[in-house]
Amino acid sequence: MSQAQPKIVSPSTQSQPELTMLDIKKFKTTGLSKDPYDYILVPNFLHPEAFVRSIEDYPVIDKRGSFALASLKYGPAFKQLISELQSNAFRDAVAEKFGVDLNGKPTMVTVRGMCSRRDGKIHTDTESKILSLLLYMNRSWEENEGGRLRLLRSKNIDDVAMEVPPASGALLVFRRSDHSFHGHKPFAGTRRVIQLNWVTDQKFVDTNMKRHGLSALIKRLNPFSGEY
Numbered sequence: 001m002s003q004a005q006p007k008i009v010s011p012s013t014q015s016q017p018e019l020t021m022l023d024i025k026k027f028k029t030t031g032l033s034k035d036p037y038d039y040i041l042v043p044n045f046l047h048p049e050a051f052v053r054s055i056e057d058y059p060v061i062d063k064r065g066s067f068a069l070a071s072l073k074y075g076p077a078f079k080q081l082i083s084e085l086q087s088n089a090f091r092d093a094v095a096e097k098f099g100v101d102l103n104g105k106p107t108m109v110t111v112r113g114m115c116s117r118r119d120g121k122i123h124t125d126t127e128s129k130i131l132s133l134l135l136y137m138n139r140s141w142e143e144n145e146g147g148r149l150r151l152l153r154s155k156n157i158d159d160v161a162m163e164v165p166p167a168s169g170a171l172l173v174f175r176r177s178d179h180s181f182h183g184h185k186p187f188a189g190t191r192r193v194i195q196l197n198w199v200t201d202q203k204f205v206d207t208n209m210k211r212h213g214l215s216a217l218i219k220r221l222n223p224f225s226g227e228y
Helices: 026-030 047-055 076-085 088-098 204-219
Strands: 039-042 107-115 130-134 149-152 160-164 170-173 189-199
Touching: 026 039, 026 088, 039 160, 047 076, 076 189, 088 130, 088 170, 107 204
Parallel strands: none
Antiparallel strands: 039 170, 107 189, 130 170, 130 189, 149 160
């Protein structure tokens, strides 16, 4: 008697999380902006209760820089949030909004908790990134200028098309290009943000996750790495 073959389940048919934390309706009804490049900004993207629970379960990060999820400890609400951000349903909504095919495109997630005055330099993101997502997880933001992300028309920090207060679950997604300049004025202190990128290939993810993992280890061993 022949043995039954194991059932192979493709990633697209695996169980996906129900989107209970993300306000997907608000995302779908928010228009895509074109100036200075394609982006969408959705204030209060998380439902209020979900935002509070995610803040409470946010990983404790007392060093500057971006950290891979594998190097962090966090609670169930934060884990669910990451799962929803990486879900097929949200991916498809983002793909439709930007008119880009994201099927089979890997995602890369990093998390920040602290900012130093060395952060925020103007850049465009690397070519391997297709779309960049930033979800700001600060309850409020009192700084008038420092730490507020600016979408720029040039490499001039004051050539501002739009400025994002990094608080209250504000979601920013933008299309990476050679002119997708962005940065912020200096700030030192707590600045929580989840960074998710849809990228061209898995090799880019693997290389960067190794780099972030090594960086996290060095920061844990170096008592001076948290200085601003």
